[in-house]
Every structure is written in structure tokens, then in C-alpha cells.
Amino acid sequence: MHFGQFVMPCHDHRENSTLSFERDLSYIQFLDSLGFDEVWVGEHHSGGWENIPSPEMFLAAAAQRTSRIRLGTGVVILPYHHPFQVAERIAFLDHLSHGRAILGVGGGGLPTDVRLMGIDRDTMRKMYDESLEIIMRLLRTDGPITYEGQFWTLREAELQVKSYQQPHVPVAITSVGGSDHSIHLATHYRLPYLVTDFRNGIDPVQMRDIWTKMDAAGKAQGYTPPRSDFSIVSYVYVAETRKQALQEIEHGVIRDLDQYFFHLGWRSAYEDYPGQPTSEMTIEQVVRKGRIVVGDPDDVIRWIKELDEVTGGFGTMLITAAQWSTTEQWRRSQELFARYVIPEFKRSNRGAKHAHQQLVANSLAGTLPPTAIHPQPTTAPRRKNGKG
Numbered sequence: 316m317h318f319g320q321f322v323m324p325c326h327d328h329r330e331n332s333t334l335s336f337e338r339d340l341s342y343i344q345f346l347d348s349l350g351f352d353e354v355w356v357g358e359h360h361s362g363g364w365e366n367i368p369s370p371e372m373f374l375a376a377a378a379q380r381t382s383r384i385r386l387g388t389g390v391v392i393l394p395y396h397h398p399f400q401v402a403e404r405i406a407f408l409d410h411l412s413h414g415r416a417i418l419g420v421g422g423g424g425l426p427t428d429v430r431l432m433g434i435d436r437d438t439m440r441k442m443y444d445e446s447l448e449i450i451m452r453l454l455r456t457d458g459p460i461t462y463e464g465q466f467w468t469l470r471e472a473e474l475q476v477k478s479y480q481q482p483h484v485p486v487a488i489t490s491v492g493g494s495d496h497s498i499h500l501a502t503h504y505r506l507p508y509l510v511t512d513f514r515n516g517i518d519p520v521q522m523r524d525i526w527t528k529m530d531a532a533g534k535a536q537g538y539t540p541p542r543s544d545f546s547i548v549s550y551v552y553v554a555e556t557r558k559q560a561l562q563e564i565e566h567g568v569i570r571d572l573d574q575y576f577f578h579l580g581w582r583s584a585y586e587d588y589p590g591q592p593t594s595e596m597t598i599e600q601v602v603r604k605g606r607i608v609v610g611d612p613d614d615v616i617r618w619i620k621e622l623d624e625v626t627g628g629f630g631t632m633l634i635t636a637a638q639w640s641t642t643e644q645w646r647r648s649q650e651l652f653a654r655y656v657i658p659e660f661k662r663s664n665r666g667a668k669h670a671h672q673q674l675v676a677n678s679l680a681g682t683l684p685p686t687a688i689h690p691q692p693t694t695a696p697r698r699k700n701g702k703g
Contacts, residue, residue, distance in 0.1 A: 316623070316660040317631040318652075319353030320346055321389055321511070321548045325571060325637060328363035335366065338642065340377055345646060347381040349653035355389030355419055355509075355633065361427035364575045371404045378412035387417035389509075390489045394423055394434055394442035398449035399472055406454070409479040416479075418486045419509060420447060426579060440496065442466050451504055454483040487546070493525035502532040502540060511548030513635065514576075514584050516606025519625035522547055526626060543630035547622070550607040551634045553651040557610040560648075564609070565598040567639025572601065612655035619660065 322343070326335040343354050356373050359365035367373050370388040377386060386408070391401055401418075409416040422443035423429055429436070445464045452460050459471035478484040487507040490497035491514075501508040510525055511517070526545055533540040554560035572585060573593045583589070585596060585604045602609050608618050619632060634652070638645045658664035677683050 316629070317352040318657050318660075319351050319355065319385070319387075319631060319633045320636045320649075321355045321357075321633045322636045323357045323359070323365045324367060325364050325575070326366055327570075327574075332366055336373070339367075339373075340380060342636070342638075342646075343377045343384065344380045346649065347384040349649060350657065351384055351649075351653065353385040353387055353417070353631065353633065355387035355417075357389050358392055358395075359425055359428060360395075361431050362425060362575070362579075364571075365425070371408050374416070375408055375411050378408070378415065383415075385415045385417055386412055387487070388419045390419040390421035392423045392428070393420050393446035393450075394439045395428075395432060396446070398446040398467060399453065399469060401446070402450045402453040403474055403476065405484050406474055406476050406478045409484045410476065412479075414479040416484050418450075418484055419489050420450075420486065421489045424491055444500070447500060447504070451486065454478060454486070493521070493528070495528070498525070498529050498532050501544075502529060502536055502538075505533075505538060505540075507544040507546065507630075508540075509546040509548065509631075509633070511633075511635075513548075514581050515604070516608075517547060517549040517622065518606065519622045522622070522629070523626045526629070541630075542628045545626075545629040546631035546633060547626075547629050548633040548635055550605065550637060551615060551652065552607065552609050552639070553612055553615055553648045553656070554644075555611060555651075557614060560609045560611075561598050561602070563641075563644045563648075564639040567637070568598060568601055568607070569593065569596060571637065571639065572596075612651055615652065615656050616659050619656070 322339060324335070324339050326332075339356075346354055354377070356367060356370040356377075357365060358368065358370050360368050370391065374386040374388065388405070391405075393401065401420075405416055405418040420443075423432075423434075423439050429439070434442070445466050449462055449464070449467060449469065452462070453472065453474055456473075459473040460469060461471055462469040485507065486504070487509050488497050488501040488504075489509045489511075491510075492512050493510045497510075498508070500506070508529060510522070512521070526542075529540055529545070552560050552564050554563060572581065577585075577593070585601055587596075587600060587604075601607070608615060610618075623629065634649075636645075640648070
């Protein structure tokens with residue numbers, strides 16, 4: 316199992332944008348130092364809170380500050396761009412990062428962006444499909460291609476900068492909620508699939524059902540999708556105790572919901588009754604309704620094991636980097652996750668665990684040899700020059 320983070324990012328609209336960009340870049344450096352496998356960065360153009368308009372440009376900067384973490388666009392909204400330029404930019408990023416780029420694509424979800432661009436939903440879906448077909452042909456073809464479509468035309472087009480990775484930079488289909496359309500695209504092009512539900516968090520049964528549909532769709536097209544191609548995004552926060560975790564995120568969670576997400580239509584998902592005012596919502600209620608995973612490392616380990624068992628297995632777990640607490644607290648949460656949660660699933664701590672189990676067993680059985688005790692000198696040693 317791999318682990319990474321999904322950075323929207325989401326910042327208070329009153330903040331200094333320059334400082335928030337710098338903080339996000341520093342945060343990705345921190346994730347790289349902790350050993351996280353991937354980080355994904357979103358594309359947004361309006362609303363005031365999600366403020367990175369070009370994930371490729373941001374990830375190019377991140378590539379210069381990191382050495383191993385993979386860098387994914389989460390996501391490039393295909394209807395907003397010319398497909399040739401999307402393919403060209405991601406291949407370029409692949410070189411700048413020395414083969415660490417991932418192209419995550421989507422059809423557009425933020426309502427304020429959709430309104431800004433002035434493209435209706437049905438047209439956006441058609442543009443998404445056509446753009447993806449062109450991008451995959453450009454990435455997978457050596458030599459020029461000609462394409463006459465409804466929205467774009469290419470004449471003898473070929474990327475002069477090919478992907479650094481071979482046969483090409485990885486491409487992943489993303490979806491909020493696991494739509495049938497996104498599953499069709501993932502299986503049609505045999506691409507990895509990343510699914511989340513930012514509004515309600517992760518429901519293990521829902522994730523199982525989504526994979527069941529993807530597996531069936533793949534087999535209908537003559538192949539079995541590998542579980543390693545299935546990525547799940549969830550809200551996770553770790554502290555020394557659950558009580559401490561709830562206290563640390565309480566203000567940030569309710570602030571983000573009230574000032575941003577409720578304006579996008581999420582309020583009903585968090586209410587205990589219709590019309591419930593935000594002032595009545597407790598952190599316990601928000602965590603319960605939003606399926607936010609909060610607790611100590613053992614709590615999180617149990618949740619991931621249950622998710623893995625219910626779904627039948629998946630390849631990557633991504634934490635949504637909501638950054639609800641202070642910078643120091645949020646980084647401490649990620650450190651606890653990296654120190655105690657990740658080793659349980661990568662099994663990198665199995666040698667140390669076995670050694671400790673053997674120590675305890677031998678101690679209880681009385682089979683350890685006596686500890687050597689070296690007597691301390693009764694007088695201070697004399698210096699070589701005779702003084703002292």
C-alpha cells in the first residue's frame with residue numbers, strides 16, 4: 316500500500332496568497348522528508364479558498380525542492396484547456412521532476428469555476444471525453460497524429476518533448492463519488508482510478524461497490540483492473556489522543572465549512588436536522604456526518620485495516636491536506652501518521668516488532684544471559700602527565 320496527500324489547497328480567503336503558496340511548497344518538502352509516496356495538487360479559479368490555478372506550474376516548483384515524492388495534478392480540468400498543451404505540459408513536468416509526474420484529469424466540479432467558464436455540464440462532459448482521447452493518443456503514439464473533433468482539431472501533431480517515464484507519464488482518472496462515466500473512461504483506457512467524496516468522506520461499503528463496478532467494466536473490455544490502480548482519498552487527522560485531535564481541528568473544520576463549503580451546497584450533509592444553524596454544530600457531529608477519521612495512531616490503523624478488508628484492497632491512500640489546525644499541529648499529525656501508521660502497512664517495522672516480541676518472550680522465560688556489570692573505578696584515573 317502506498318500513501319500520499321491530496322492538497323486542494325484550501326486557505327482562508329483573507330490570507331496573503333504569496334505566503335500560502337510558500338507554506339504549501341514547504342509542506343510538500345516536509346512530506347517528502349517523511350517518506351510519503353505521492354502528493355496531488357488541484358486546479359481552481361474562483362471561490363477565494365482554493366487558490367492554485369495551475370497545478371503543473373506549482374508542481375514544477377515543488378520538484379525543485381523535493382527528491383523522491385511523486386507529483387500528481389489533482390486535477391487538470393480538461394474542458395478548460397487545449398489537449399495538446401495539457402499533454403505537452405505534463406511531459407515537460409515529467410522531465411523537470413526526473414520522472415515523478417502523474418497526470419490526474421477530471422471534468423470539472425467546482426460550481427463557481429463552471430459558472431465562470433460559461434460551459435454547460437453536458438458540453439463539459441463531451442469536451443472531457445474528446446480531450447482525453449487526444450491526450451492519450453499524443454502520449455501513446457510515436458509520430459504525428461491528425462484529429463478532427465467537435466471541439467479540437469490537430470494536424471500532424473506530435474509532442475516534441477516526450478515523457479521522461481516510459482512508455483509515457485502515468486495518467487489517472489479521478490472522480491468524486493465514483494460515477495459510471497469515470498469508471499468507463501478508466502477501464503476503456505486501462506488507467507488508474509482515484510476516487511473520493513469530499514462532502515461526506517469515505518464510506519467503505521461505497522468504495523467496495525465502486526471497485527466491483529470497475530472490475531466488471533474492465534472484464535467486459537477484456538482485462539482485470541489491478542487493485543494497485545485503485546486510490547482512495549479521505550480526511551484523516553492524528554494526535555496523541557482522540558480528545559486532543561478533536562480539540563485541535565475544531566475551529567478549522569467548522570470555519571472552513573461555514574465560510575466556504577456550505578456556500579457550495581454542502582450544508583445538508585452535515586445537519587442533524589434541516590436548517591440547523593452552524594453555531595449548534597459540534598465537532599463530534601461534523602466528524603460523524605463527514606466521516607472524518609480522527610484519533611490516535613492505533614485508531615487510524617484500525618480504520619485503514621477495516622477499509623482494506625471491506626473494499627477487498629486498494630493501492631494508495633491519500634490524506635486530504637485540509638490543514639485545519641496550526642501549522643505545527645498539522646505537521647505533527649502527519650509525522651505521527653508517517654512514524655506509526657505507514658510502517659504497519661508497508662511492513663517496514665516487522666523486523667523491529669519481531670525482535671521486540673522475542674525480547675519479551677525470552678525475558679518472561681528467563682532465558683536471557685545475565686547482564687554484564689562493569690565496576691566503576693573507586694578513584695579518578697590519573698592523567699598521563701601525572702597531574703590530576
